[in-house]
Amino acid sequence: MKKKKTLSSFPYFASIAFLPWIYNWPCKIEILFLGEKKQMARSIYVSVSIMIYVLSQVSISNAYPIFAQQGYENPRETTGRIVCANCHLANKPVEIEVPQAVLPDTVFEAIVRIPYDMQLKQVLANGKKGGLNVGAVLILPEGFELAPTDRISPELKEKIGNLSFQSYRPNKKNILVIGPVPGGNRGRGQIYPDGSKSNNTVYNATSAEGESIKLDQPLTSNPNVGGFGQGDAEIVLQDPLRIQGLLFFFTSVIFAQVFLVLKKKQFEKVQLYEMNF
Numbered sequence: 001m002k003k004k005k006t007l008s009s010f011p012y013f014a015s016i017a018f019l020p021w022i023y024n025w026p027c028k029i030e031i032l033f034l035g036e037k038k039q040m041a042r043s044i045y046v047s048v049s050i051m052i053y054v055l056s057q058v059s060i061s062n063a064y065p066i067f068a069q070q071g072y073e074n075p076r077e078t079t080g081r082i083v084c085a086n087c088h089l090a091n092k093p094v095e096i097e098v099p100q101a102v103l104p105d106t107v108f109e110a111i112v113r114i115p116y117d118m119q120l121k122q123v124l125a126n127g128k129k130g131g132l133n134v135g136a137v138l139i140l141p142e143g144f145e146l147a148p149t150d151r152i153s154p155e156l157k158e159k160i161g162n163l164s165f166q167s168y169r170p171n172k173k174n175i176l177v178i179g180p181v182p183g184g185n186r187g188r189g190q191i192y193p194d195g196s197k198s199n200n201t202v203y204n205a206t207s208a209e210g211e212s213i214k215l216d217q218p219l220t221s222n223p224n225v226g227g228f229g230q231g232d233a234e235i236v237l238q239d240p241l242r243i244q245g246l247l248f249f250f251t252s253v254i255f256a257q258v259f260l261v262l263k264k265k266q267f268e269k270v271q272l273y274e275m276n277f
């Protein structure tokens with residue numbers, strides 16, 4: 001029986017600030033319309049697709065997302081699968097945290113948590129074993145983009161740290177490539193887009209010389225500790241007029257209840273006066 005490995009409780013996270021500039025934008029996503037003429041709320045899928053890749057710690061610029069940027073116009077296929085899955089075959093878990101609802105022209109953050117075994121190592125370009133790396137592709141609806149520096153609070157800047165950001169395409173500001181974050185990836189992918197192998201790792205035999213093996217027993221341990229993770233999160237883009245109308249409705253209901261109680265007390269006083277008379 002194999003010894004159960006202890007997984008770190010989300011040792012790394014990417015805290016990213018985004019700004020929805022426009023409320024009425026044309027977007028081909030799931031939208032919830034309340035009312036026939038006015039768009040009161042939109043239920044928006046923020047597709048946060050995590051692309052796991054490995055980099056040499058010597059050259060950070062040669063990141064794996066460049067393959068997706070060069071080979072695919074959109075990092076998400078029509079089937080909904082992230083294109084990273086074409087090279088990174090192992091499916092890994094991720095967790096995504098976004099606000100339940102946001103207002104137009106406001107700054108919010110999206111947090112991507114990646115649990116993995118802290119004891120896992122990868123073979124670096126120099127042949128030595130080192131920590132793993134992580135990167136992400138964040139797909140937002142059209143009209144969303146990275147918030148400018150002057151709109152980000154100091155607390156949020158401290159969370160973001162030294163994360164690097166770049167647009168997937170110059171004309172697609174709503175699709176961002178984030179990372180790499182040293183120490184956060186779960187290993188290399190299996191193949192390059194051209195079909196060549198990308199694993200630069202060690203294959204360890206599971207059995208020693210002279211031992212008996214069974215039919216179809218794996219002779220080497222799985223060298224791939226990497227893969228990709230993908231997840232979706234939902235955000236409701238609220239109309240400020242809708243919020244104001246809701247507050248006005250609640251206020252009017254409260255005042256109506258107060259006046260009703262006062263009127264009832266006045267009526268009871270009149271009844272009591274007539275009885276005494």
